[in-house]
Amino acid sequence: MERDGEGGGVRVRALIGASPRAIGARPLNPDSRARAQVRLLDWIQELATDIAETLAPTRPRPEIDTSTPDDTPADPYADATALLERERASIAANVRRAARTHLPHAVAILRTLQPHLMVGDNLSDWRHTHETVRAAAVAAHGLSSEAVAHAGLAQLHHHLGDLDETLKSAHLATTLFRTTADRRGLAEVLLLLGTQYSKTGEHELAVARAREALTVQTDIDEPALAARIHLQLGTDLNEADDLTPALSHLTAAEQTFQRLPDHRRRAQTLLQLGRLARRQGQADDAAAYLREATQLHTHHPANHGQTVAVLLELSEVSLERRDYAEAVLRGRETVGLCRSREDHVSSVRAHVTIVRAHAATRQQAEVWAESRRTLDLLDEIQDEVNNYVREQFTKLGLWPDP
Structure with missing residues (x-):
């Protein structure tokens, strides 16, 4: 080490x-063994x-040189x-x-x-x-x-x-x-409760627990913990359509994660900032946030689900900006990463974005081929995504007749 x-x-x-x-x-005597x-x-x-600080920095520090003497790239996180x-x-x-x-x-x-118990297959x-x-x-x-x-x-x-x-x-x-x-411990477990309530869609409870956690940690010097709370609070406020305070909390989180630096949590925050900007109709700002998050995922890979989410969001916002080439590029990158059942919805949405981009540029052969591939992905289980495809394809005249 x-x-x-x-x-x-x-x-x-x-x-x-x-x-x-x-x-x-x-083989030692009792006293020696105790020592x-x-x-x-x-x-x-x-x-x-050392492991914990490498996986998620808690104090501001200079960037680490990630090249070995023979110029072979190193990945301290991995x-x-x-x-x-x-x-x-x-x-x-x-x-x-x-x-x-x-x-x-x-x-x-x-x-x-x-914070790192999920590394590997070790929960039991x-x-x-x-x-x-x-x-x-x-x-x-x-x-x-x-x-x-x-x-x-x-x-x-x-x-x-x-x-x-x-x-x-x-x-x-x-x-x-x-x-x-124990204020640090209390803030940590309140944040966990907020995360749990967010996971079950109880955003009012999630916001309440996160706000309590933020109040509890005010008097302790834990910038990384404060940033994590800001991130959770900003995410839940965004879900609750309380966009102005959501932006304030997410901005505070992003600035702290950049200063630490914690590249992976910063990428997670940039994704939320991109989603927020998109909801506010600020497509150019959303694209800028999401491109930066994409770069961080490229150089600091860690979370497959987050990478898929960033690329999908960037593909869709590029379509809104009429940047059809980037919409197709990011959509195909998303599809390329979607390999499991958990990625099914993201894969379908990415295919739809590609179809819409081709339709906007009147590439009818590509529209037809891609729409067939998309329909092949549908099943009776995913009602929500099926309805989304039906809505978008009906507008384009691509939904098959009964």
Whole structure:
């Protein structure tokens, strides 16, 4: 593991020195073993901090040099992701072991890695680890530790799509964080609740929780957390048609993510700014935001769904701007990325945009061929997207007769 100068980032090469498994395997007397375990946990905490800071910077820092001495491009994000997945089982096992004897260390490591529990296929392992820490915290009457464990469980349940368990764990964490006056923890779990309510379409509740989170974090120096709250609040206000404050929150988020820099969350914010500008009828501004987001996705890939969403949005707004060449180009890029059932709606919408662009430029052969391909994608399950295709194709005289 190498640090990159003053930037504070981490460029992962190989683990130098003893690994957790090697340290834990040494035959030691009880006192020496206890000291070795503390050193091991400190080492894991440092590793977790480096990984977390690389995946999502929390403090402003200079850009990291992403080229190796032989000019081979390097990707610290991909390296950190690979390292976390490779070491995840060892880290989780050591955290579970430490829960019995060094609970604060175990909790600190979990708290550092909680924003990144979704890396790899590891949800069940992390859930088992959080449940072990929660049980140890209850036995030790450690309210702060229990709160962190419940917050992690809420996040895991959220990603697993278990609404009831998400709300149960999140509300328990909220109560405990209020009791222990942990403002950062409280703001984090309120933000999670806002995200959950947004996911279920309850935007008024989502806005209320995000606003509470913003108020709670006012007195703590956590710029990345504040930016995440601004992003969530701006997104939900946009959904609720409260566009002026939505723009204010999204702008604040984008400026912070640019300063950190957190390229992936900045791209996510630019997508929301593009959608907002489009709703306001400002197609040129929307295109500028979305092109910048596209560039960030190109140089800092991470989220397939976000990349598809940005390209689709840019294709559609290009059509509105009568930039038909870009509409077709971005539409085809969208289709090229749509490989799974989850991408079905995006793929159909992109095909429709391509058809409309060809129709606008009177390329009838392309219109006919593309419309046939689009109709072949339809099924009886996707009523919403089918209705969208029917509406657009009827206008163009392309919808087949009964």
